[in-house]
Amino acid sequence: MNNQKKQIKKVVLAYSGGLDTSVIIPWLKENYDNCEVIAVAADVGQGKELDGLKEKAIKTGASKLYIEDLKSEFVDDFVFPTLKAGAVYENKYLLGTSFARPVIAKRIVEIAKAEGADAIAHGCTGKGNDQVRFELTIKAFAPDMAIIAPWRTWELKSREDEIEYAAKHDIPIPVTKETNYSKDKNLWHLSHEGLDLEDPANEPQLDKILEMGVSPMKAPDKATYVTLGFEKGVPVSLDGVKMDGVTLIEKLNEIGGANGIGIVDLLENRLVGMKSRGVYETPGGAILYAAHEVLETLCLDKETFHYKQQVALKFADLVYNGQWYTPLREALSAFVDDTQKTVTGEVKLKLYKGNIITSSATSPYSLYSEEMATFGEDDVYDQMDSQGFINLFGLPIKVKAMLENKKK
Template sequence: MKEKVILAYSGGLDTTAIIPWLKENFDYEVICVCADCGQEEELDGLEERAISCGASKLYIEDLTDEFCDDYIVPCVQAHAVYENKYLLGTSMARPLIAKRLVEIARKEGATAICHGATGKGNDQIRFELTIKALAPDIKIIAAWRNEKWTMQSREDEIEYCKQHGINLPFSADTSYSRDRNIWHISHEGLELEDPANEPNYDHLLVLSQTPEKAPDEGEYVTIDFEAGVPKKVNGQAMKVSDIIRTLNKLGGKHGIGIIDIVENRVVGMKSRGVYETPGGTILYEAHQQLEELVLDRDTTTMKLDMGNKFAQIVYEGKWETPLREACQAFIESTQKNVTGQVKFKLYKGNIIKAGTTSPYSLYNESIASFTTGDLYDHHDAEGFINLFGLSLKVRAMKEAENNK
């Protein structure tokens, strides 16, 4: 009886070529798993393709709601942004996909899991750290790093498939390397490989349009949160996945959330990419605006540091770690009063504040107003400043004394 391998399968050229390669070089029974994280790509025909290429079966797993509820929401609550720009669309999805690969490997009694991530990228790390954390006994096969993998181009893969009787509707023409899910779409390659080049947005954009092409009239949107979780858009209650879909349409229409970044990959190289995250950008901004009202100064300061750390943890594929759990526990403890409504105006790539309300708001008009209220006496500031600046005064006096 042959040993089984679970293959992370997208239906694209790389993972299609990996099926016969696994059978030829390892004599495995190949079981494919396609993870649907809301990428809206056509999944019809994938089972037929996988089996025709030599797989024994294909699982198509709808992970969209789990992705939104258990992975996206914690990152929104943390305000996790990698290198001040990237909203972690690919980074968040990989540990969930890897977790499901492990679950199906256990169900099938498989001894190995294979992925098609390249040896230059971050995804190999994210997949493999999760698998190691959840199933240290399962063998990992990274096709592109394996000594038996001799293909170096799309042309090589197409020719390999043809040699194995597989004729597929893939061409060898060069196009952007993309990753899409419900949260975002990323673009790499072509003119983006040279940071001196302006992106060809007319050719590149999928979820959005440029601010120049956005409507000349702005559009208002309201988002309601309960304990840090988005619950409504424009007064209509929805599950998180539908909120993201709704905001994607609104944000894309108004040119929101397009970023061009040269990021530092975990493996040491710099990589240039363009990300479209229209709905996510709106959701992050809304959550942050609400936190401005309800979190105290010290908690806000600590949470900024924790958000950056959380982003690093997720980017580096360390989801299944005690550190991520501890950071998330802190973040969740800050969310109990993050309830209220945020209103924005979307206009040509801009998210413009239009009012925020919360029953837990710490903003006190009596204190903050230029008119003196009962809770604040201007004279109290004098003693505070004397104490707050005491060390500066003592230091200056000592320097003056020594300079005599």
């Protein structure tokens, strides 16, 4: 045993009760001289997945289990700031797993410090993005903390190996070799990866894998209307009823899921350099993003709206790459917050078989002027003014054409 392993007597493990972390507890004790393992499960809205975790963690060798309710912090400090930014990774992904990692890792660091732990362990694979997201957050709050990532060092090379290891050690796990999709669930989304999805030529078996809703083909033949109220870019009400962010997202998940909303099949570029294919369910999130964008078209001027779209691309990259706790992300959020001062109002949407259709939008800060835009007669816009504007706007084109004509 090397010196570092000898020095590690207490480890705090990011624990979900899934395949990876179930196997990691006994593995840590075997490989780190029977060290104490403290499991931390973060409740970010994964629901029934937390049932029975304490008994399971203790049975597999943990000395204790913390279950931390982080749902409100997750929504208020991570989900809504990203929503306000309009950040979408590669045009489709609403960053469901990405921004859940920093809030989880931050709390794990707090517990590790309180417990006097020597190291923090996680079950992220060496091929994935989550290892970066967890570890960058740990470095931000505990730069000297040792990090143990078993997937980068252990003898188990696949999820099938893990299943066999679990069977040998009498560890109960929630998957079999036949149903071994890699999933991540929280309040915002549910992701599916692996098995037949690893081949982009295979159509996703939606009726087999969907859990948050139904496919558009099985959605009702009748449209559902929802009205969302926003204050400074933050959603605060549904159909006229004020509610907190967690409750609002839960209700929208139900409504959106029932209408086949928010299903994405994406072949994405991972941070570590490879492409991966996943199916994501984000019913409530898709509705919120659509409503927020509609309201911004009403309340933001052209230059701010267009520049903010550029900021959204960079913001999405930072979130995806685990760089939440960085000066740039904080600076971009400050810009976004300033743009949201007037993004207040209501948006009504029609949901129908996977489609989100704008019905209406109103705001006390609307920049739209029917008097200006009308095709009817008006007294506020002199159409002759456009002639001088076009002459000046088109002057570079005219000069270039004149120069080319001289050369002929």
